[in-house]
Amino acid sequence: MTATAEAPDRRSYFAEGWNPAAWLLSTDHKRIAWLYLVALLAFFFIGGAAATLIRIELATPAADLVSDDTYNKLFTVHGIVMVWFFLIPSIPATLGNFLLPLMLGAKDLAFPRLNLASWYVFMAGSLTTLYAVIAGGVDTGWTFYTPLSTMFSNSHVSLAAAGVFIVGFSTIMTGINFIVTTHKLRAPGQTWFRLPIFVWTLYATSLVMVLATPVLAASLLLIVADRVFGIGIFDPAQGGDPLLFQHLFWFYSHPAVYIMILPGMGVVSEILPCFSRRPLFGYRFVAYSAMGIALLGFLVWGHHMFVSGQSSFAGVVFSFLSFCIAVPSAIKVFNWTLTMRKGSITFETPMLYALGFLGLFVFGGLAGLFLAALAVDVHLTDTYFVIAHFHYIMVGGMVTAFMAGLHFWWPKMTGRMYSETWGRIAAATTFVGFNLTFFPQFVLGYLGMPRRYHTYPDEFAVWNMLSSAGAVILAFGYLMPLCYLGWSLFRSRRAPDNPWDATGLEWQTSSPPPQHNFATQPEVTGPPYQYELPEIDRPAAPR
Amino acid sequence: MSAEAQGHATGVEPSGEFGVFVFLVSEGLLFSALILGYLVARLAPGADFAAGSRELSLPLGTLNTAVLLSSSFCIALATIWGSERSRWARLAALATVALGIVFLCIKGYEYFEEAQKGLLPFRDMSDRYPKAEPQHLRLFFDVYLALTGTHALHVISGIGLVGGIALFWRRLARPAHTLKLAALYWHFIDVIWVFLFPLLYLAR
């Protein structure tokens, strides 16, 4: 505990012990982050494979690759895996897990064993669901709408729901751990307004995790109870109400969208200042807007239900609240943009991804305005417009931010640099591939193509073909980093402690960090993002 | 907030307590969501949902509430004695577990009786229940089973937790502190029942 007689341990966490137990039983948050990273990447490619099959099937209007039943199971797997086994834990459980203690100047999270347990719970849950998928599949869609899921589906709904339920526990554990860590383990001098924005967004995300996930648990519990015992709380034949399920489900699932996007916003808030060599513009407003989004995110779930039979009055209320959440999101975008002003900008891979995020997030967010506007939503809801909108936010936004963060902190995590050239090519490829895949879907949705359609009328063929073509490019964009990042682990030059010349406590320790993160307890003396222009761009001293 | 701002200065103890409370918030929302199902059914215009309440056994429900309140009292004593390093702490914890088991037994007996009457979905109700119109009763018992079942699962995990601490008392680094955290969970289960009892048994 005290740094008295012992010499500071300079061996990195990465080098220490390479037997399975040293990784699988480690309570070191940095190693647990790796456990999560490997698991999540596997799930990302499982979900991606399902998406690929979906896009191949949809390349032509007729059913020519898979049967309708298989198609339904494919999009269900894609949804469940991507939402719960990739997007929800993506940045928090990997980058967050790795960086939160480092950014706070702490030795570990508040509850290291709980952290390890959360990974095992995650694996138990996700493998349960995966087993349900292999054993025959689930065909309810990731939304599990009743009474389809309770009374009419003959697939493995209970098992899949149980898996998701278990993964929920892991999410809550991570949330608790992050909240307590942020409150209790900040370095001396690190006041709330000296925290990096990434910590703010992780904190906001954790709040949402702890407050929303139990409600998902309740709704899944009731579905399983209905299938097993016939507890018909959602069953109209017993006087229950199927819409209650939608209320409970979206009470979780809309805030869950913010679990997915908030950490991405945090990552971008770290990267933009670093590569612009400028402090983050309007730091306090960005921090407040993260908390604002976490709160407002709970008030808007009814906008998924405008045509569901919910009362018109409730529809109007939820529409109004949905427009309110546009405000904090817009604040962030304006502040990021102005951060670049009068900077000294360089375009390394993380910056390219971050700029890509900015573009895709802006257009995805603006599409949200269409869906919040009641009369327009009546036409667009349950069509490909919605699909395009949330993929712009979750894939264009979140996955791009995840890639940005992974490239930004890769040298810190591994102590190795990757190929900058390949990094830039991959960033550009994903950006182009993404837009080609998902922009046509906006048009398809406006034309009226409903989502979850296995076959479709001929008039939608051209745009679907374009979208499928884009998906091929996108797939290459995601496979490339897997190769060159993997390669960099073995054959690549060693990274310096602070390759980007960035501020923030995590860059003050070695790359990769030693087991207990810091040789001496760091102290924080000023606000974050104290970047200065390099010599070459420094203006003449003002008079 | 002054201790807060110090960050590292605050010890592990408040972290544990704070962590448990954050967890209880999560648990609280789980039950709130289930109770919302109850409210939606009960507040629906017309339906005589609360009539199902008359089919429950008020004496057993009252007794069970008293049992659970007593268990809370027991574990409160256990934490007091635990902080005084008294041997009584472990005994009080065991008494808490015993009361928890009594609670489950009574609850189980109630389920048994209700299933006999054909009120629970464990048996086919259309044959068993004599009235022609089981509609509202059925929904009431659906909600009843979901709420009390989830609560019973929490009692079971509480028994495991407190029982484990009592059994492995000597092997724990700080048994009294661990017990204090477990007690928070136990009291929380009690608070949930305090709301379930009037909602289900006293709706009439």
Add this chain to the structure above:
Amino acid sequence: MTIRAALLTYVGLLLLLALTVASTFVPLGAGNSLINLAVAVAKAALIGMVFMHLRRSGLLVSLTVAVLLFWICLMYGLTLNDYFTR
């Protein structure tokens, strides 16, 4: 929390239980539900304040409990907003 405080709380809880059960035998219409709810809140407050020593916990823990109550209000308010206006 002293043993005396715990004992007093316990007795108080049992009295409240007796009160709420007894009140169901007096037909008061909606008043019954109101009494039951009030008693439940009182019991929960007793358990929370004394047994869970919320009284002595710091601002942070109080805030945590407040967050729970606030979010329950959000959930109930916005959901029932639909059911009452259908």
Add this chain to the structure above:
Amino acid sequence: MDSITVHPIEASTLAPQVDLLFYALLAFSFGLGIFLTVLVVGYAVKYRRGSKADRSGEQARNTVLEIAWTSATALIALGIFLWGADLFLERDHPPAGAIEIAGIGKQWMWIFEHANGRREINELHVPLGRPVVVNLSSEDVIHSMFVPAFRMKMDAVPGRETRLWFQTTRAGTFDLFCAEYCGTQHSEMRGHIVVQPEEQFAAWLAAAPSTASLVEQGQTLFRALGCSGCHGPNATVRAPRLERLYGHPVGLSRGQTVIADDGYIRDSILQPQKDVVGGFDPIMPSFQGLITEDDLGKLVAYIKSLANAGGPP
């Protein structure tokens, strides 16, 4: 279709109004999106490392600016909200004199029933220019009736009745989709809306195979199911009479008064114990699960037809 479509056909009175808002939003989004893109790309080029741009006088915050764009965003959002909500609320007010059609979703087909009893499957004929109300229900899971050309969509929820209305503006055949995922053959649950000029529609309707009208079928069911045994004129059991019921207030045993609308009649058949009429015993059995949505619609139609029948109650 070979040409690339970007704009769906407008075929209802609502469609151009929704499109106006849609294109207004599109213009705003592209305006703002391109402005931000230009700004980001512009800054990226202008302030790239080593460029000759003037970097003096930079700020890390500007509270006035923050407040300005926060309130600007809020105001614009409020404007779009009001516009969208205003248009949306029209759905609660179908024009008077609309023709009513029963629409039933069922895995995996749409069944429509006209007032005169003519049924069609996966096709719906409607007269041009007349407002049409479709009363939606579902036999099994949630479906959603979606006609892109009308910019109109509504879920059909089991256990209750929902409603959508439209008024067509051009003749032709338009796509009808199920928009809510409803199981294996969800994407096959498609059909057409055939909009015909009034005379043609009337001819089509009249050419119906000689089935009885909905009301007549309802009357037959009313006897077949034994409803008339209690509710009929010669009934021995004391049950409320149904003449002049629809649209009139009913005093309930709980002391409240409700207006007997479609939902009330429906609920009274399926859940008779829910709203018992004052002065009567709760003896009616439930028909939940015993009759199909289809038959339920006929019964409701029959009971509605009794609204103007008979003498004073």
